[in-house]
Amino acid sequence: MRALVYHSAHDVKVDTVPDPVIQEPDDIIIQITATAICGSDLHLYRGKVPGMKEGDIMGHEFMGVVVEAGPAVTALQKGDRVVVPFVIACGSCFFCDMSLYSACETTNPDRGTIMNKKSLRSGAALFGFSHMYGGVPGGQAEYVRVPKANVGPIKIPATLEDEKVLFLSDILPTGYQAVLNAGVGKGSSLAIFGAGPVGQMAAASARMLGVEQIFMVDHHPYRLEFARATYGVIPINFDEVDPAEVIIENTHFRGVDAAIDAVGFEAKGSAVETTLTALKLEGSSGKALRQCIAAVRRGGMVSVPGLYAGFIHGFLFGDAFEKGIGFKAGQTHVQRFMPELLAFIEEGKLSPEVIISHRLPLAEAAQGYKMFDKKEDNCRKIVLRP
Numbered sequence: 001m002r003a004l005v006y007h008s009a010h011d012v013k014v015d016t017v018p019d020p021v022i023q024e025p026d027d028i029i030i031q032i033t034a035t036a037i038c039g040s041d042l043h044l045y046r047g048k049v050p051g052m053k054e055g056d057i058m059g060h061e062f063m064g065v066v067v068e069a070g071p072a073v074t075a076l077q078k079g080d081r082v083v084v085p086f087v088i089a090c091g092s093c094f095f096c097d098m099s100l101y102s103a104c105e106t107t108n109p110d111r112g113t114i115m116n117k118k119s120l121r122s123g124a125a126l127f128g129f130s131h132m133y134g135g136v137p138g139g140q141a142e143y144v145r146v147p148k149a150n151v152g153p154i155k156i157p158a159t160l161e162d163e164k165v166l167f168l169s170d171i172l173p174t175g176y177q178a179v180l181n182a183g184v185g186k187g188s189s190l191a192i193f194g195a196g197p198v199g200q201m202a203a204a205s206a207r208m209l210g211v212e213q214i215f216m217v218d219h220h221p222y223r224l225e226f227a228r229a230t231y232g233v234i235p236i237n238f239d240e241v242d243p244a245e246v247i248i249e250n251t252h253f254r255g256v257d258a259a260i261d262a263v264g265f266e267a268k269g270s271a272v273e274t275t276l277t278a279l280k281l282e283g284s285s286g287k288a289l290r291q292c293i294a295a296v297r298r299g300g301m302v303s304v305p306g307l308y309a310g311f312i313h314g315f316l317f318g319d320a321f322e323k324g325i326g327f328k329a330g331q332t333h334v335q336r337f338m339p340e341l342l343a344f345i346e347e348g349k350l351s352p353e354v355i356i357s358h359r360l361p362l363a364e365a366a367q368g369y370k371m372f373d374k375k376e377d378n379c380r381k382i383v384l385r386p
Contacts, residue, residue, distance in 0.1 A: 004058050009045070010047070032144060035141075039196040051133070062084060063169065076150075082156060087331060088127065101333045127144070142386045156342075181303040182301050192214065195235075216234070299323070356383055368382045
């Protein structure tokens with residue numbers, strides 16, 4: 001089959017690779033009908049995530065049709081059309097029993113070894129996201145093997161087109177969980193740092209849940225304008241002003257009820273942070289987190305769906321303590337939210353497909369990565385078709 005393969009930083013190619021096969025009784029094989037390039041895929045593309053190896057198949061947002069099923073698969077059958085969550089969870093461990101699927105402790109036994117921490121309990125394996133997260137081949141391909149098929153994939157009605165439901169695989173539940181973790185609702189105020197795909201889906205979710213005032217911070221005018229026109233956010237360009245100051249001035253000098261960091265560890269930081277990160281003396285920039293801490297009111301919440309790794313310089317925990325701020329972070333418990341989000345899409349309450357700006361054949365995936373990475377042609381989100 002053809003698949004998008006990692007070779008090294010900034011070097012990905014569509015190669016011919018072996019077809020996937022059933023390995024466990026509860027595996028399925030699906031033929032991909034649509035897949036997407038995620039903002040977190042760019043961390044891999046830039047060589048920023050440990051555990052990537054030459055030959056790894058990338059991609060964790062995908063859907064398709066079941067073409068083969070193992071003997072223990074009871075939830076699906078050949079011909080079913082499904083969206084697959086990027087998190088691979090067993091459904092029966094200590095954490096899965098609490099619906100904390102991204103904390104599954106059985107699907108990724110290698111993480112502690114890679115991080116040199118023998119006592120580290122593994123989080124769940126993820127599709128196409130390095131050997132730190134299980135080394136499971138991803139779905140930017142013609143076919144993909146899906147483990148734990150009784151737990152993850154959700155069947156899609158024939159009445160819904162691929163593009164309306166594809167983002168159930170990651171960015172929609174990630175944005176939705178970020179808003180729920182923020183603890184906001186009708187009449188609340190919220191600041192979203194990062195106008196990429198997750199930030200946009202957080203804005204969509206916040207509007208649906210009745211959040212009254214939404215600030216969005218970024219420095220790409222086209223992304224800010226899309227969010228303003230689509231979700232009614234108040235756009236703030238951090239190249240022009242200090243976002244936290246603007247937010248505080250426009251919230252009765254208290255700050256917002258909650259802030260969402262949808263940027264993560266590659267936030268544009270200070271010269272010191274940039275140097276320390278390049279020298280591997282720290283793992284992440286703390287710029288976005290510091291802005292969240294500054295912008296949120298006393299007793300507020302900071303929700304962090306953005307990916308972080310390692311030590312952060314200048315976290316300012318003293319400020320967080322003094323303001324009594326809470327934090328919720330981590331990978332998304334996708335399986336938990338897929339059914340209700342599918343219902344919202346069917347009811348017309350959410351239209352995640354509006355974020356799509358580009359559609360390319362899988363054969364042009366490498367060009368798509370370059371375009372998305374460089375923010376060329378006002379690129380917001382790319383869907384690939386095998």
